[in-house]
Amino acid sequence: MGAGADPHGGEWGPRPSTDLRKKFFLKGKRSFKRKGPEDDSKNLSGDLENFPSDPADRKRILEYHANERDEVRRKYLMKGPCQPRGHKFPPKMIGNKLRRFNSSWFDQYGDWLEYNVKKDKAFCLLCYLFRDFTENKAGSDAFLTKGFDSWNKTERLHNHVGAVNSFHNSALKRADNLMKKGQSICHAFYKQEDAAKNEYKIRLNASIDTSRYLLRQGLPFRGHDESVDSTNKGNFLELVKYTAEQNELVMVSHEIQTEIVHYFAEEIIESVIQEIDHGVFCLLVDESADVSDKEQMAVVFRFVDKHGIVKESFIGLVHVKETSSLSLKIMNMLRGQGYEASNMKGEFKGLRALILKENKSAYYVHCFAHQLQLVVIAIAKKKLEVGNFFDMIAVLLNVVGASCKRKDMVREDHRKRIEEKTKKTEIKTGKGLNQELSFQRPGKTRWGSHYKTLLRLVDLFPSVIQVLEYVESDGSDSTKRCQANGLLKYFHTFDFVFYLQLMLLLLGLTNTLSKALQRKDLDILNAMSLVKSTKQQLYKLRNNGWESFINKVYSFCENYKTELLVMEDEFIDSRKPRTKSNKTIMHHYKVECFYIVLDMQIQEFNDHFDEVNTELLGCIESLSPKDSFHEFDQLKIMRLSEFYPEAFSYVKRVSLEHQLRIYIDNIREDKRFSNLKNLGDLARVMVETKKHLSHPLVYRLLKLVLTLPVATAIVERCFSEIVKTVLRNRMSDQFLNDCVVCFVEKELLEKVTNEVVMKKFQNMKPRKIIL
Incomplete structure (x- = not known):
């Protein structure tokens, strides 16, 4: 029988339907079945993928059910020994010197050497798996029970392996035999x-x-x-x-x-x-x-x-x-x-x-995309009229979008309108144009979904109105009829058109930023640059955008015959109709609506994105390759290295300072680096040109910066x-x-x-x- 065979009838996959199987395998399995709370065999199958890697968390092989031990051993052999190569191994005073575990030992003894993070000791995986075969012989082995931490005695690693007949080599043979399933007596039956x-x-x-x-x-x-x-x-x-x-x-x-x-x-x-x-x-x-x-x-x-x-x-x-x-x-x-x-x-x-x-x-x-969502949607809803607008959009989606029949009616009516306009040559035809449209329900974490919903509403507006009129008159649900009536009244008001165009404008300005933030390769410096550009556009809109905006509102009202207001008339608050406001309609919509919403957006942009606008970000900007490394500042880059003491010790910071002088001259003279736009391009070209080998510390710092997160779009x-x-x-x-x-x-x-x-x-x- 091979060492990998289980003489007590462990699980061997499909078995032949023979009397021999019944007498040998099933009998053996019953005879070794435990009873009571210590029976682990029932729960083991679900825990095979959650075996602890650290030796400190493992239980002995003998504590598993006899029929499951070989499966446990195979799992550990497939996973390999616990080797935390990136761990910062703590120093230990041995004699008059500080000693620590050397990660290069993993390369030399990679098939068995393990490191216990909690105890700061080394163990042997093979001896752990097969210790029960020779309990008394291996009980005093430091690599098996107590752990090895005499880092100054590296010869002990070699001595542990020992001669051909040592316990370690015997365990190695058993491991090899366990993985050679062809030696099992079970397979001799087939x-x-x-x-x-x-x-x-x-x-x-x-x-x-x-x-x-x-x-x-x-x-x-x-x-x-x-x-x-x-x-x-x-x-x-x-x-x-x-x-x-x-x-x-x-x-x-x-x-x-x-x-x-x-x-x-x-x-x-x-x-x-x-x-x-x-x-x-x-x-x-x-x-x-x-x-x-x-x-x-x-x-x-x-x-x-x-x-x-x-x-x-x-x-x-x-x-x-x-x-x-x-x-x-x-x-x-x-x-x-x-x-x-x-x-x-x-x-x-x-x-x-x-x-x-x-x-x-x-x-x-903090995830940039979530901050953008908070700025554009959540903050805008603080304005009562904007919140009411989005509430009515939600009701519309429930009335029109929740019924397949009504969605089909919207699509069919839209198709007929497209055909009529095409015959009159009012719109162009071609590949990808005039596609069939339907509503998209906005989501809290689907960035840009509100913008798409409003765009679809503008395209489908006449079809939506017609379907709402149908629901109001012929709908079977009284609740839906009431909702359709309220929507029709609201959609013909100047308020609806005003806030529809305002939110389309705001969401359109931030849509480019929203899409960019969902790219995997976007670095934090480029993201902050896009945020800055978006804020500048908001300032321009606030200072110079009123005239073009109000013209769009008037145009929509004329096209779809909705309510038009005379801007010089006195504004009447619907909540207090008998109280004089002493202000014009123009003042209300321009100052109390347009300016207020934009000011809120700008303020929230400054507040939400100020979190990353710190000294760290200022230092990162010195690595930017834009305009032939115009922002390069050696002092700021040296300060940036101090943010990562694990990667840059005092000696390495001194070396980095010397390396930076050669790096900037060498990079600027190379034409391959002349048109780079962001840090990601810089890292890629450094690897392509082998510059990362010439300037390893600069490249290490660049990698640290590029790992800083921008958005969690892929997680969503x-x-x-x-x-x-x-x-x-x-x-x-x-x-x-x-x-x-x-x-x-x-x-x-x-x-x-x-x-x-x-x-x-x-x-x-x-x-x-x-x-």
Whole structure:
């Protein structure tokens, strides 16, 4: 029997229906089944993906059920030893010198050496996994029980490996045998011919191809029920049959599906970690409730890859209660934080405080896009008339947009109007013009959605009026008839037209900024420049924009025959009609509405975006490549390095000062750097021209700056309703996480080959057929 076999009947995948199986496997499994609260076998399957990596948090292998131990060992061997390469290893006084763990030992003893962050000690993964075979012999080994921390005695690492017959090498052989499933006696019961292997490989490939397709499209595997005990094969079975062209297929169980999906997600996460390459990164987090009203946190890493390109990669979902454990896992190389949720921004509580407590260089930047949303929408609604305007838009969407019949009526009427205008040559025709339109309901976190909603309302306005008149006269719901009547009265008032045009103007000015903030490669310096430009446009509109704005209002009123007011008449407040206002209509709309709303916007822009307008941002500006590095200031760049003491010690700051003098002359003379616009371009060209090797400390500082977050747009997109819909409301947290990872990171999903997934699928558990 090979060392990987479980003589007590551990799980070996599908088993032959024979008397021998009944006598040997099932009997053995029953004889070793525990009873009572110490039975871990029931709960282990759900915890396989949550095994602690740090040796300090692990329990002994003997504490697991006998039938599950080999599966636990395989999982740890697949994950590899715990090696926090980016960790700042603390010094320890040994003799008269300070000593510490050397990360280069991971390269020399990478297959077994582990580091315990909590105890600051080294352990051996292989000896931990197989300590129960020779309990008495290995009990005093420092790498197994107490931990090794004599950093001045590096020869102990070599001595631990020992001779050929040492305990460590015996454990290594057992690990090798465990992963060689062909040596198991279980597989001797199966006569594996080449034809059977080929058929098995075809079925497995079909399952992998089908999983890849469903993940890429965000489609459910089993239709309405994604639970473990579901008998519905759904989309998966149909696609497997089509892919493999087989009539009878057996690899359609939910367990196989979840395993394949998990291996895809694992490979994606591993590729992201390889791209980071133990470098610095930023944490982007946002909280949202999924379709089953369970709060989840989406976690995204922002980093600069080996080509100097800024990337944001989604790495998974975390339950909101796990923020404290999450912060401990990402402390070492974290250099930035970006999120908006209020429960994460507290000074003494929440994720922000937890991270800053451990890492002072993890600078927090409030999501720019959320700030923009607060400025443009939330603040504008403080004006009573603007708030009333958006409330009426919400009612309109409920009356017209909530019914398929009424939406079809709007589209059909709009189509007829387009055809009439086309015949009269009032509008142009061509590719992409005059497309079918429908309402889009604005969302709190879908930036720019309010602007699109108002644009659609202007395009569809005559069709909307006609449908509202139909609902008012012929509607079957009395509530909807009353709402339609109120909307018709409001839409024919001057107030409606005025605030419609005003909000279109404001949202149009900020729409460019909103789109730019959702780009993954946008750096914080460029973002602040766009914010500054947007504020300047608001100032220009306030000072010189009234005439052109009021002309648009008059034009809309004339085209659609809505109420027109004489601006020189006295203004009458509808709330106090008998009280004289002693002011004209012009004064009310120009001063108390137009100017007031714009002043509020400008003030809020200054208040919300002032948070990042600090000394740090001023120092970052000195790295800008615009106008041949016109803003370059050596003193400010040296000050910027002081914000990151972990990356720039005193000695490295001295070296940076000397390096900057050569860097600026060398860069300015190179024509390849003459037309760069932002910091992202600078980092990319430095890598392309190998300048990052000539000026490594400058490039290190540049990477730190580029990791600072701008917006959490990609985090919001991770909660797309395409991934988890009402039809999939019973899927487990792990399966949901894996599906979202694969759906969001489609480009990385395509790079994962079938061979890699097949290898993981075969190695993780004993299978009926060995390829």
